[in-house]
Amino acid sequence: MSLRSLLHGETFHPVVGPMAEARELHVGQSRLVERARETGRLVVWDVGLGAAANAVAVLESLAGTECRVELHSFDHSLAPLEFAVQNADALGYLVPWRDSAAELVAGGRVVAGGVEWFFHPGDFRAQVASPPAPAPHAILYDPYSPAANPGMWSLEHFTRLRAVLSEPCTLTSYSRSTAVRVTLALAGFHVGQGTATGEKDQTTVAATDRKLLAAPLGVEWLGRVRRSTRATPLRDNAQPGPISDADFTALAAQFPGSGVAQ
Ligand SMILES: C[S@@+](CC[C@H](N)C(=O)[O-])C[C@H]1O[C@@H](n2cnc3c(N)ncnc32)[C@H](O)[C@@H]1O
DSSP: OOOEETTTTEESSTTTOHHHHIIIIIIIHHTHHHHHHHHSEEEEEEESOTTSHHHHHHHHHHTTOSSEEEEEEEESOOHHHHHHHHTHHHHOTTGGGHHHHHHHHHHSEEEETTEEEEEEESOHHHHTTSOSSOOOSEEEEOSOOTTTOGGGSOHHHHHHHHHTOOSOOEEEESOOOHHHHHHHHHTTOEEEEEOOBTTBSOEEEEESSGGGOSSBOOTTHHHHHHHOSSOSOOOTTOOOOOOOHHHHHHHHTTSTTSSSOO
8 A cells, every 4th residue: 555645646655665665775775784783873864754664664674773773754744654653554564663653743752673763843955954863874865756846856955965964874765867866966975876666767876975875877877967858957946958068067077087177
């Protein structure tokens, strides 16, 4: 069973269902378990808590670990989680965590399987410049698509987000759009190809450090950007179109071997 937002006209985790996408796309690709073991401490930002499938995947994989794990969920609405708590039996995945989720809804904080889980209400775009949580090691980025929610995918927003990432950090996302990848790169992220899921043949992983990426985009990707009719970075109020020469030069400068000085 999937949940659908009537407001945004989008289904949470379409096609493969919530837990497969949460486990593979977000938890698996962020290498949360391995990185928690390596560092002994892990801070995860769950951007777009929704009905908590991604949060549950984090709890499942890290509950009972010796490491100190903080999970910070952001959303401007608790309605999807309240609905999921009330319908946990039908949804299935939330059953083991129903009481924890209900406590999170009631008080904004709960310890679940040893993981400290916090909820931060409000518009993430307004919170990002001065975040109410420690710098993350992984961001599970799931706030609807750029078409439905452009403000969460803009160059201005990602530039503010990148500026507060003081720890080595990954950002996993369902999008595979060239414009999103260009935008993340111009905001200062290294960008890589992510695994296939549902109807998508690939997704996107971004990171503060190229070494965190399993499949970083190479210089050959620049040819696709040049040819694309929709590669312009997603600036606030910008229209889709081909990338400008100035943006392409700035992008290419980030790729060793592109012939543009870094
Ligand atoms: C696709 S749903 C998330 C699904 C969720 N990750 C899950 O596992 O069930 C998108 C969520 O992002 C939230 N969202 C969208 N824009 C937001 C914003 N600017 N600030 C905070 N939350 C936002 C929506 O309220 C919605 O609950």
